[in-house]
Amino acid sequence: MDIEKMTLKVQEALNLAQQTAVKMNHQQVDTEHLMYAMLTQDDGLIPRLIDKMGINSNAITKEVYDYLDRQPKVLGESAGASSVYATRRLEEVLLKSEDIQKKMGDSFISVEHIFLAFLKGDYPSTSILKKHGITEKAFLEALKSVRGSQRVGTNDPEGTYDALKKYGRDLTEEARGNKLDPVIGRDEEIRRVIRILSRK
Numbered sequence: 001m002d003i004e005k006m007t008l009k010v011q012e013a014l015n016l017a018q019q020t021a022v023k024m025n026h027q028q029v030d031t032e033h034l035m036y037a038m039l040t041q042d043d044g045l046i047p048r049l050i051d052k053m054g055i056n057s058n059a060i061t062k063e064v065y066d067y068l069d070r071q072p073k074v075l076g077e078s079a080g081a082s083s084v085y086a087t088r089r090l091e092e093v094l095l096k097s098e099d100i101q102k103k104m105g106d107s108f109i110s111v112e113h114i115f116l117a118f119l120k121g122d123y124p125s126t127s128i129l130k131k132h133g134i135t136e137k138a139f140l141e142a143l144k145s146v147r148g149s150q151r152v153g154t155n156d157p158e159g160t161y162d163a164l165k166k167y168g169r170d171l172t173e174e175a176r177g178n179k180l181d182p183v184i185g186r187d188e189e190i191r192r193v194i195r196i197l198s199r200k
Helices: 008-023 031-040 045-052 057-069 088-103 111-120 124-131 136-147 163-167 171-176 187-197
Strands: none
Touching (some): 008 031, 031 045, 031 124, 045 111, 057 124, 111 124
């Protein structure tokens, strides 16, 4: 599997998964290390999508961490980053995510492809996700609302998803929630704005 065909967030998640395995004194990097890494990534897409589905991503993160904490630990001189290896299950998830990426017509493997591979598989994380009501259909709907019709054509597409919500304000929504200052009684300000906007 070519690491150059993975987005920066996937590379970061794989690195974080390895660091988590080393920190927890695990001898192997497993699927749950990767799931935990994707759930705890700074400005990560997966927690945003889970929250968009109306599900508490922190509860899922805690359950995945608790699962990892119950796994056997290796202590001593053999423990460390050089002795950690990837499990077959992790390789399987990455291969499935590559297939999903191709089916979706994307150029790079992104975190959403890996998450879908988890949902299509049978892993400990999958049962945690399903217990919280995360289905493939619900995830794809949340992804579509954030991603729209964009394709993963660069190695950093996650930064472009939902850009309006990230960098803009929905004034209509704020007006509905009475969060804007009232316009009534501001005739002078309104005239000034109209004069400025009508200049050539």
